[in-house]
Amino acid sequence: MLLIRCPYCDESRPEIEFRHAGEAHIVRSDKMADLTPDEFERYFFLRDNRKGDVYERWRHIHGCGRFLNAVRNTVTDRFLMTYKAGEPRPALPDPQAQAAATEGNGQ
Amino acid sequence: MRKYSIFAIAREAMRGHKGWDRQWSSPEPRSSYDVVIVGAGGHGLGTAYYLAKEHGIKNIAVIEKGWLGGGNTGRNTTIIRSNYLYDESAGLYNHALNLWENLSQELNYNVMYSARGVMMLQHNVHDVQSAKRHIHANRLNGIDNEWLEPDAAKAFCPPLNISSSARYPVMGAALQRRGGVARHDAVAWGYARAAADMGVHIIQNCEVTGIRRGANGDVTGVDTARGFIGAKKVGVVAAGHTSVLMDMAGIRMPLESFPLQALVSEPVKPIFPCVVMSNTVHAYISQSDKGELVIGAGTDQYTSYSQTGGLHIIQHTLDAICEMFPIFSRMKMLRSWGGIVDVTPDRSPILAKTPVKGLYVNCGWGTGGFKATPGSAHVFAHTIANDAPHKINEGFTLERFRTGRLIDEAAAAAVAH
Ligand SMILES: Cc1cc2nc3c(=O)[nH]c(=O)nc-3n(C[C@H](O)[C@H](O)[C@H](O)COP(=O)(O)OP(=O)(O)OC[C@H]3O[C@@H](n4cnc5c(N)ncnc54)[C@H](O)[C@@H]3O)c2cc1C
Ligand SMILES: [Zn+2]
Numbered sequence: 001m002l003l004i005r006c007p008y009c010d011e012s013r014p015e016i017e018f019r020h021a022g023e024a025h026i027v028r029s030d031k032m033a034d035l036t037p038d039e040f041e042r043y044f045f046l047r048d049n050r051k052g053d054v055y056e057r058w059r060h061i062h063g064c065g066r067f068l069n070a071v072r073n074t075v076t077d078r079f080l081m082t083y084k085a086g087e088p089r090p091a092l093p094d095p096q097a098q099a100a101a102t103e104g105n106g107q
Numbered sequence: 108m109r110k111y112s113i114f115a116i117a118r119e120a121m122r123g124h125k126g127w128d129r130q131w132s133s134p135e136p137r138s139s140y141d142v143v144i145v146g147a148g149g150h151g152l153g154t155a156y157y158l159a160k161e162h163g164i165k166n167i168a169v170i171e172k173g174w175l176g177g178g179n180t181g182r183n184t185t186i187i188r189s190n191y192l193y194d195e196s197a198g199l200y201n202h203a204l205n206l207w208e209n210l211s212q213e214l215n216y217n218v219m220y221s222a223r224g225v226m227m228l229q230h231n232v233h234d235v236q237s238a239k240r241h242i243h244a245n246r247l248n249g250i251d252n253e254w255l256e257p258d259a260a261k262a263f264c265p266p267l268n269i270s271s272s273a274r275y276p277v278m279g280a281a282l283q284r285r286g287g288v289a290r291h292d293a294v295a296w297g298y299a300r301a302a303a304d305m306g307v308h309i310i311q312n313c314e315v316t317g318i319r320r321g322a323n324g325d326v327t328g329v330d331t332a333r334g335f336i337g338a339k340k341v342g343v344v345a346a347g348h349t350s351v352l353m354d355m356a357g358i359r360m361p362l363e364s365f366p367l368q369a370l371v372s373e374p375v376k377p378i379f380p381c382v383v384m385s386n387t388v389h390a391y392i393s394q395s396d397k398g399e400l401v402i403g404a405g406t407d408q409y410t411s412y413s414q415t416g417g418l419h420i421i422q423h424t425l426d427a428i429c430e431m432f433p434i435f436s437r438m439k440m441l442r443s444w445g446g447i448v449d450v451t452p453d454r455s456p457i458l459a460k461t462p463v464k465g466l467y468v469n470c471g472w473g474t475g476g477f478k479a480t481p482g483s484a485h486v487f488a489h490t491i492a493n494d495a496p497h498k499i500n501e502g503f504t505l506e507r508f509r510t511g512r513l514i515d516e517a518a519a520a521a522v523a524h
Contacts, residue, residue: 002409038509049350
């Protein structure tokens with residue numbers, strides 16, 4: 001089970017308190033009725049589904065109830081960070097710094 | 108290839124089993140092939156087999172990053188059935204079921220297909236209504252599926268707890284008698300042996316790292332751990348890794364990859380005669396010929412390529428198993444593992460051409476593609492050979508997510524193994 005840090009509650013809580021809510025930063029158009037089939041497909045069905053670091057949404061459903069965003073690695077399942085919904089997409093930490101940080105954790 | 112038979116066993120028994128051939132060879136890759144299949148699971152190996160056997164295309168390589176059959180083919184709970192709701196699905200899965208019946212003879216390899224019946228339990232009024240709807244729809248499509256009252260369900264599967272005080276009372280069940288199980292590894296091995304015998308190259312431990320396209324955008328081959336391999340046509344059959352591969356050709360897919368787990372118990376004497384599934388409480392169980400109870404759990408909620416899932420997921424499944432079959436509450440579980448399943452928005456597969464000429468994709472089988480292996484491989488080979496779908500997979504396109512012509516088994520089945 002994953003441990004997830006909720007940026008609102010400012011606590012790390014077990015995964016069962018959260019609901020995964022798919023890829024993050026997919027913007028819903030304010031003119032849904034005007035979308036072409038291609039645009040609708042991109043918005044509604046197509047996903048990056050990357051092997052590596054992904055941006056995703058979670059909802060702290062059995063806690064504060066709010067949506068949050070996270071960056072997680074889909075090979076290790078390690079969270080790199082969580083941040084509040086609505087905040088801009090953060091740049092991915094560079095892999096070398098990441099490796100150094102991981103080593104530090106191990107000591 | 109030396110044929111397997113009772114006489115071969117007798118002959119080998121007389122000489123210390125020293126005369127068995129290797130089942131397939133490990134050739135050096137050629138510089139190019141007519142068709143390259145990426146992924147040596149059951150679907151990929153089967154595709155190569157039918158291309159060689161039915162379409163006369165023999166200059167084929169199946170390229171696999173690990174060992175053949177080591178993906179979901181070798182990790183699944185082997186449930187086979189064809190009682191899907193929609194016409195398109197009924198056509199596809201029943202095509203597979205028809206091929207299962209003769210597959211051991213066809214491949215000269217015992218895939219141990221055992222039509223012991225798949226019984227799907229229904230625990231509430233909504234379940235009952237939806238099961239009956241499935242049964243009627245299936246019968247209109249000529250697919251066997253019948254309704255059992257609780258007593259009849261118990262008679263078919265004696266360990267079942269049908270007491271009305273059960274936490275998940277059994278209100279009846281849908282039974283497909285032709286459904287059952289098969290030996291997963293043998294399916295991969297049988298297709299591999301038969302394909303290799305017709306000249307197909309199976310190249311293991313060789314990851315595909317790129318899909319190359321020429322100046323006009325058409326596929327020209329694949330980059331691999333062992334260098335570039337040219338191909339006129341490339342079929343991607345990579346299950347959980349499909350998005351990663353299609354991204355190499357610049358195609359974003361309607362797929363998400365999730366961990367799915369299964370586990371087996373210590374082996375015991377025959378106790379469990381059929382396959383029982385419950386979508387409502389999310390548990391699947393059968394007994395292997397080795398005697399282990401084979402139990403399938405649900406997917407994790409988050410996308411992942413880690414091939415492990417959360418402990419709470421299998422715990423939840425075991426809770427349900429012990430409620431339905433109190434007799435198993437003291438059994439010890441021996442092993443558990445995970446696979447990565449590629450899930451489409453409508454829970455139906457994609458077996459189709461792609462916007463890139465010469466590139467084909469067979470994916471989206473999610474939690475339930477083992478049962479379809481022979482049928483999927485058969486129609487996918489047709490699609491590659493003719494550059495056009497077989498009638499049976501016409502609807503399973505990539506474009507359906509643009510046109511809206513979905514095959515919405517997601518709504519119909521909630522879960523599907
Ligand atoms: C726990 C579990 C239980 C299941 N239970 C059932 C069930 O009861 N009934 C049922 O019908 N289905 C079930 N399924 C689903 C079923 O296993 C799959 O749908 C089916 O086996 C898919 O077969 P495949 O040949 O497409 O994929 P796989 O067997 O996964 O083959 C794909 C291959 O592609 C290879 N590959 C990936 N990337 C690359 C690359 N870059 N280069 C080269 N090779 C690559 C992989 O290594 C893999 O061997 C279950 C799945 C799981 C995980
Ligand atoms: Zn919170």
